[in-house]
Amino acid sequence: MGSPFDVAWIAAHLSDILGKLIEHIELTLLAVGIGFVIAFPVGIYCFRHRKVYPPVTWVTGILYTIPSLAFFVLLIPALGISIVNVEVALVSYTLLILIRNVVAGLEGVSEDTKDAAKGMGLTRGQILWKVEVPLALPVIVAGIRIALVTTIGLVTVSALLGYGGLGFFILDGFGNYFATPVLVGSVLSALLAVVADWGMLALERWLTPWRGGGRLQVST
Amino acid sequence: MITLDKVSKRFPGQDGFAVTDLSLQVDDGELVVLVGPSGCGKTTTMRMINRLIEPTSGRIAVDGRDVMEQDPVQLRRGIGYVIQSVGLMPHRTVGENIATVPRLVGWDERRIRERIQELVEMFALDGGLIGRYPSELSGGQRQRVGVARALAADPPVMLMDEPFAAVDPIVRERLQEQFLDIQARLRKTIVFVTHDIDEAIKLADRIAILNVGGVLEQYARPEELLRAPASDFVRDFVGPEPGLKRLSLMSVADIDVEAGPVVHPDAAADEAVAAMEPFGLDWATVLDPEGRVLGWVDRADVTGRARVGDADVKRFAAYVTSGSSLRSALDAIVSNRTQVAVVVDEQERYRGILSLEAVAKEIIT
Numbered sequence: 001m002g003s004p005f006d007v008a009w010i011a012a013h014l015s016d017i018l019g020k021l022i023e024h025i026e027l028t029l030l031a032v033g034i035g036f037v038i039a040f041p042v043g044i045y046c047f048r049h050r051k052v053y054p055p056v057t058w059v060t061g062i063l064y065t066i067p068s069l070a071f072f073v074l075l076i077p078a079l080g081i082s083i084v085n086v087e088v089a090l091v092s093y094t095l096l097i098l099i100r101n102v103v104a105g106l107e108g109v110s111e112d113t114k115d116a117a118k119g120m121g122l123t124r125g126q127i128l129w130k131v132e133v134p135l136a137l138p139v140i141v142a143g144i145r146i147a148l149v150t151t152i153g154l155v156t157v158s159a160l161l162g163y164g165g166l167g168f169f170i171l172d173g174f175g176n177y178f179a180t181p182v183l184v185g186s187v188l189s190a191l192l193a194v195v196a197d198w199g200m201l202a203l204e205r206w207l208t209p210w211r212g213g214g215r216l217q218v219s220t
Numbered sequence: 221m222i223t224l225d226k227v228s229k230r231f232p233g234q235d236g237f238a239v240t241d242l243s244l245q246v247d248d249g250e251l252v253v254l255v256g257p258s259g260c261g262k263t264t265t266m267r268m269i270n271r272l273i274e275p276t277s278g279r280i281a282v283d284g285r286d287v288m289e290q291d292p293v294q295l296r297r298g299i300g301y302v303i304q305s306v307g308l309m310p311h312r313t314v315g316e317n318i319a320t321v322p323r324l325v326g327w328d329e330r331r332i333r334e335r336i337q338e339l340v341e342m343f344a345l346d347g348g349l350i351g352r353y354p355s356e357l358s359g360g361q362r363q364r365v366g367v368a369r370a371l372a373a374d375p376p377v378m379l380m381d382e383p384f385a386a387v388d389p390i391v392r393e394r395l396q397e398q399f400l401d402i403q404a405r406l407r408k409t410i411v412f413v414t415h416d417i418d419e420a421i422k423l424a425d426r427i428a429i430l431n432v433g434g435v436l437e438q439y440a441r442p443e444e445l446l447r448a449p450a451s452d453f454v455r456d457f458v459g460p461e462p463g464l465k466r467l468s469l470m471s472v473a474d475i476d477v478e479a480g481p482v483v484h485p486d487a488a489a490d491e492a493v494a495a496m497e498p499f500g501l502d503w504a505t506v507l508d509p510e511g512r513v514l515g516w517v518d519r520a521d522v523t524g525r526a527r528v529g530d531a532d533v534k535r536f537a538a539y540v541t542s543g544s545s546l547r548s549a550l551d552a553i554v555s556n557r558t559q560v561a562v563v564v565d566e567q568e569r570y571r572g573i574l575s576l577e578a579v580a581k582e583i584i585t
Contacts (some may be wrong), residue, residue, distance in 0.1 A: 110305075114307075116303055117320075118296070121293050121294070
């Protein structure tokens with residue numbers, strides 16, 4: 001290996017690095033976005049029809065346990081080596097987390113609040129959108145937070161299929177016995193995960209002013 | 221007016237009835253309290269009125285219209301609803317919570333704002349609370365907001381399930397007084413559920429005592445319930461000291477006061493004694509020229525004095541006014557060494573005295 005931290009290489013590859021960073025973000029947001037679009041209605045359906053929830057958890061649980069590399073490879077016969085292959089795998093991983101948090105969030109809404117809302121004449125739909133979903137938001141957003149951070153990590157693995165964002169540098173560096181790209185890829189993807197985590201925390205506080213989170217200082 | 225006609229409720233998978241063949245009528249502007257032990261179906265009965273629970277048989281009508289023939293959502297918007305835990309929406313401010321039903325029925329924003337202001341004043345809440353979230357309120361404030369919210373769209377009928385149960389006794393008493401004042405002005409038709417017989421006696425125009433299984437034991441005015449309990453169950457449920465409880469329902473204004481012996485400080489000793497004699501007492505109340513009570517003197521005090529004012533004028537331990545309950549009058553009687561309650565007006569001017577016999581006469585039947 002050469003010098004572990006080659007500034008000249010970084011300077012020469014700035015636009016590459018930026019491009020892969022953006023790709024990494026795009027792959028992540030696409031996966032979590034699609035995952036949420038699926039998980040949110042499924043979660044609401046499971047909340048209202050409890051019998052559906054165990055099988056849904058079972059299926060998403062199995063998807064979640066497949067090792068990521070194996071998943072990407074297993075999908076090759078059906079989907080080839082493509083961005084679709086990568087996204088199908090990434091989306092599958094988000095489902096368990098997202099559906100579980102949507103259901104848990106809705107379940108956490110106090111029966112008394114719902115009873116009072118029903119007694120005042122809110123319809124079923126109004127109770128869902130004006131009471132249950134807003135009050136479930138903290139838990140739902142927490143789910144999105146975990147899904148984002150997990151997916152940012154998984155995208156680096158999908159570099160093996162050629163759609164890996166910052167993972168490309170890690171793979172490339174190892175291939176060439178050159179540490180700098182490995183460092184750049186690892187540090188940037190880790191930083192991305194941290195930034196996403198903080199961003200979602202801020203979003204959660206902003207969405208739930210009633211919890212007094214904005215005024216409380218973190219003391220722990 | 222709310223009418224329950226032979227209403228029964230049996231929950232699926234349960235052997236017994238939660239409510240059995242219950243018939244009850246709540247007149248317009250009347251506050252009826254459903255009271256009974258747990259399992260007596262009082263909450264179930266209340267919740268059938270706005271169809272949160274549907275009866276197994278029988279008919280419930282609000283203002284003559286069968287609730288089962290109405291759209292449940294529209295029905296509920298026309299009936300105020302308060303529950304024990306209040307159920308304020310934690311993600312909505314106090315103002316938004318109060319605005320819930322007016323928004324649902326399509327009031328314009330200006331009218332809603334005026335209504336919020338009006339209710340906040342009616343319940344003596346600080347106007348600054350309108351923009352606060354429920355978690356920032358005290359227990360008592362939350363309960364008041366809950367009742368204010370139920371009144372927001374001015375429904376003629378209100379259902380209240382232990383609305384004051386979650387606060388400490390001192391706050392509860394204050395909330396009850398305030399609620400009675402507001403109800404005296406608004407005259408809503410109210411079904412109020414509680415397990416606390418004292419709360420029922422204090423608030424109700426009529427009380428329906430329910431036994432386990434939703435069996436109606438007695439439906440009567442509080443005074444009648446205490447005077448003539450219809451069964452041993454009612455007698456037990458009403459609890460100890462029914463006589464004292466009845467006295468607390470009556471006020472000094474309800475009975476005649478006796479003139480009693482009075483004397484001025486400038487009167488001679490013989491005049492004081494002469495004032496006492498017609499009443500068979502050996503003491504007299506001393507009044508100043510404006511008729512205000514200075515205290516009392518007995519025969520021994522004035523003996524040998526040139527004027528009453530030279531004697532040692534003793535103070536009464538307690539006074540009552542015409543608004544006081546007979547229960548507090550009784551307390552004054554046993555607290556004063558003269559064994560009477562002295563009745564005064566707002567300016568502490570003498571009105572007369574109440575003896576133990578006069579008060580006791582009211583509870584002997």
